Amino acid sequence: MVRAIDVVFEKLPPELDTIPDRDTVVDATLMIQAFVLNAFGCLDNLAWIWVCEKPVLNARGKELGPLEVGLGPKRRDVRASFSKEFVAYLEKRQDWVDKHLKGFRDSLAHRIPLYIPPYIVSPRLSKSTTSSKKPVEMPSESLTWGSTTSCRPSSADWASGGLG
Template sequence: MASYFTAEQIDELKNAAEKVFAKAGELKEQYVRHTFRDPKAREHAVTGFARRIDSLAHCIEAVFGALPPDLEGIPERTALVEASVNIQAFVINAAGCCDNLAWTWALEIGATQPDGVPLLQRQIGLTSECQHLWRTIPEPLRRLLTERRPWFKHIKGFRDSLAHRIPLYIPPYTVSPDNIDEYNRLEKENWDALIAGDVALHESLLQQQEKLKRFLPFIVHSYDDNSPNAVFHAQLLADFHTVEELGQLFLAEFDALSGS
């Protein structure tokens, strides 16, 4: 059974994944070495964002190790569980990176409500809904954050479902709609053979069923028709690069604040 990806796509995914640790390490070091004026801002930047960006790299490595993009056939359950757990950790930390950047910015500039009262937790974020903090972000960065609104919606949707509703899940296999009737027929005959004690026929029917299965590298959180899903190898890399981009842009603004 061939891999879901083409040979060219497999090379692109593997090459991109191999560069993640170096990129994460460089960005982490830049945040650790930056001199923040506010101690709590530094905490969010270093023990928050920098630690999380490192975690994202480890999650990607674990997922690509458990379920490599050139995988052929149906993966073992242990590999599915390991990849699922690391994708869940990735989503939580990717969303957390955004929160840490927002908190770092708010604390470093001393952002407050118009009456001087400190911002509440719900007023700190990287979207325009957090209007008091949004007005303090330089216009070029606000434009980019506006362009990334679909991504913020994507990561928040996955994070909220994971934390409050249905955990992210990798289906162990799928069956083409063209083969569903045949698969169900074999399933019924399989049980009939098992009940009749015909082990040889039972095993033969199982083998025929296995040939109709195919693994697709998708992550979902519900089988509801309206629930989003994603090809997780590519999505993890895209999400990492978006977080890295945000980290670099905010770092430039932190440098500007400190005059470095």
């Protein structure tokens, strides 16, 4: 997981002041996605190790099903097997897990993948576009990701393999 973060900062260092090429941004995006999924997976794996090694059984004395294993507050049988101190530790961190880790993981796995925009418009350039009526010309390398007039890729983009 440390390597994933190292790669992000190697590919997109904070001091970078040019528009990175598409492959560089995609590589960094993949590393961020890998980090989020692995962070969530580590917590899930810890729960499974605990349940299997302890062993933790449900209220009927049966093995837990796959949807009954986890560290979250809804996993009452698992939580009941922990010390009060450890449950308090988990409860203190639950907001962070829900807001950051679970939210990003669920979005990545089920809805919209995490994404790094190809570039940003600086506040200086943004002010000049809002204060004048004429459009600001963007550098040509900023337009290499497809049309700026549509959020949908053109058929030429698909045909050329440029969206792979």
